[in-house]
Amino acid sequence: MSSETIFDKIINREIPAEIVYEDELSLAFKDIQPQAPLHVLIIPKRQIATINDVVEDDRELVGHLFLVARNIAAEHGFAEDGYRVVMNCNAHGGQSVYHIHLHLLAGQTMGWPPYANTEPKQL
Numbered sequence: 231m232s233s234e235t236i237f238d239k240i241i242n243r244e245i246p247a248e249i250v251y252e253d254e255l256s257l258a259f260k261d262i263q264p265q266a267p268l269h270v271l272i273i274p275k276r277q278i279a280t281i282n283d284v285v286e287d288d289r290e291l292v293g294h295l296f297l298v299a300r301n302i303a304a305e306h307g308f309a310e311d312g313y314r315v316v317m318n319c320n321a322h323g324g325q326s327v328y329h330i331h332l333h334l335l336a337g338q339t340m341g342w343p344p345y346a347n348t349e350p351k352q353l
């Protein structure tokens with residue numbers, strides 16, 4: 231269990247967001263600092279802080295987030311060209327909000343590898 235984040239405020243309509251989809255399990259809204267022509271965050275309504283906190287019982291919920299991402303990508307016409315769906319975990323993953331969320335990024339070709347200006351470290 232962890233403390234409330236900015237995403238709880240969005241779920242509770244305490245702060246505004248451009249919501250693109252909602253159901254009983256999830257909410258999807260535009261990222262405030264878009265990194266692609268379409269950048270949507272898909273979150274569970276129930277807070278789970280990080281991927282490390284996902285348990286077996288969350289299987290369906292986490293799978294649901296992917297289906298929502300797929301549907302939003304398709305609705306916006308990106309199914310054929312493709313898109314990226316990513317979930318960051320903790321500091322090295324680049325996570326800044328501790329309420330799990332899928333980033334749906336679409337509308338331009340993505341880069342790989344994901345880190346900027348560094349060589350991959352050898353384990």
Ligand code: 5GP
Pocket residue numbers: 236247248259260261262263264271317318324325326327328
């Ligand atoms: P993370 O860095 O945790 O993977 O992603 C958090 C994302 O939440 C960032 O892309 C950031 O721009 C977005 N974000 C942070 N605060 C807000 C907010 O108040 N509203 C919206 N719509 N997005 C936010």
